[in-house]
């Protein structure tokens with residue numbers, strides 16, 4: 080039986096209602112698990128599903144092929160773009176600007192199964208049900224499943240949607256992480272033409288509205304007891320890289336010392352979405368920073384030769400709070416002096432452990448461990464004096480970013496977060512920090528950076544050289560379309576989808592690139608359970624949450640499309 084073309088709000092409501100009744104959280108969870116199997120390790124939903132699906136890897140390719148099949152089965156034509164898939168379901172008036180549902184399908188290293196994936200799977204499910212029910216609608220629906228949203232692989236967040244809505248610059252294409260190829264090289268290796276990503280695929284006259292469904296990535300929504308969030312603004316990161324020291328030569332000094340491995344057990348989390356403070360975040364770099372500073376002092380006090388090497392943050396990414404961090408400390412000198420230094424280091428570790436474990440805290444009882452190791456000596460060392468000064472400054476910068484951002488965290492209700500998210504030691508002995516400062520208010524964010532930079536100048540008493548570069552992935556905060564925010568509220572109310580919160584997103588999203596291209600854009604959030612865990616395998620939303628989110632999405636799409 081053919082549907083009569085629905086007209087007016089009442090008909091629209093009835094169509095929406097019919098569609099919403101068929102949306103099932105269990106179905107969505109099943110699809111999300113299928114996608115999670117690609118690059119994933121599924122132990123137990125709700126407890127531990129680990130997904131690593133970085134842009135332009137074999138997992139990315141496998142995900143594209145899975146989504147291609149799903150989109151086609153759901154009734155869409157599929158276009159393969161270098162930065163993802165574009166599913167199209169034509170409306171009866173294809174000349175009208177389309178309604179777009181967008182999200183991403185790449186992940187951070189060792190992330191969870193909902194970030195990005197929910198918006199992609201949810202959007203495809205909405206179109207599948209529209210087609211299955213033979214509902215007629217006027218505007219074409221476009222499902223954009225983008226890759227390279229996370230900055231994990233190329234130090235370049237939201238690169239995919241930036242390419243799709245704005246086109247990429249040569250500088251953005253040159254973005255890379257140490258030891259990996261650049262974004263441009265990755266595109267070429269996949270056989271894409273770089274000219275195809277320098278101009279936008281979508282312009283504002285093609286798209287009537289863009290909607291993204293996403294997990295909230297923090298505990299706010301769960302704590303508020305509400306099931307949905309309507310996003311009115313997106314905070315954006317101002318990311319900078321701080322390169323400490325000039326290249327230096329390698330030396331053998333310190334090779335014959337006693338080796339200690341200092342390990343910190345923090346807890347990884349989303350650097351944008353996790354509020355400041357020890358009760359919310361256990362930043363693994365903070366205890367390590369204390370240690371770097373203490374070790375430097377030790378070198379002066381005890382007449383032992385101290386070297387620090389192998390600075391490491393496990394599975395680090397620019398948008399991830401460092402979890403596990405470690406370094407190697409080498410002490411050389413007379414046996415008695417080494418014993419004394421060792422005791423001081425251990426005592427200091429215990430003292431800091433007590434401080435970090437004091438409630439309220441996210442740190443475990445034994446955040447820091449110091450083990451003497453019979454490690455094979457590293458092939459080389461850098462001049463200990465230069466490297467120690469660099470370690471000290473790195474430690475101080477980590478502390479400064481944390482304390483200044485913490486001070487502004489609730490400034491005029493504009494939540495600011497700031498994190499040293501990445502730390503690498505180059506082959507030339509330079510220490511490179513990636514710093515991510517975010518907020519919804521550009522002025523406040525600028526203010527935080529200003530204060531951080533001034534404090535670094537003050538503490539850098541030994542005048543270690545350092546340079547600061549702005550990183551791609553930095554953005555201005557974005558406002559969502561207020562008319563769409565009202566419509567999003569209306570569909571939640573009309574369909575009794577429960578209590579909702581008008582909120583903002585501390586984390587960046589593809590939606591901000593759509594909004595900045597002049598396309599009216601809005602986002603729905605569902606709660607992130609497990610205390611808002613995100614970018615980690617504990618990321619979780621219940622089947623009910625998924626269902627409620629997809630219903631809000633479906634209702635708004637129908638209302639905008641008919």
Ligand SMILES: [Zn+2]
Nearest residue numbers: 183194195228
């Ligand atoms: Zn995401």
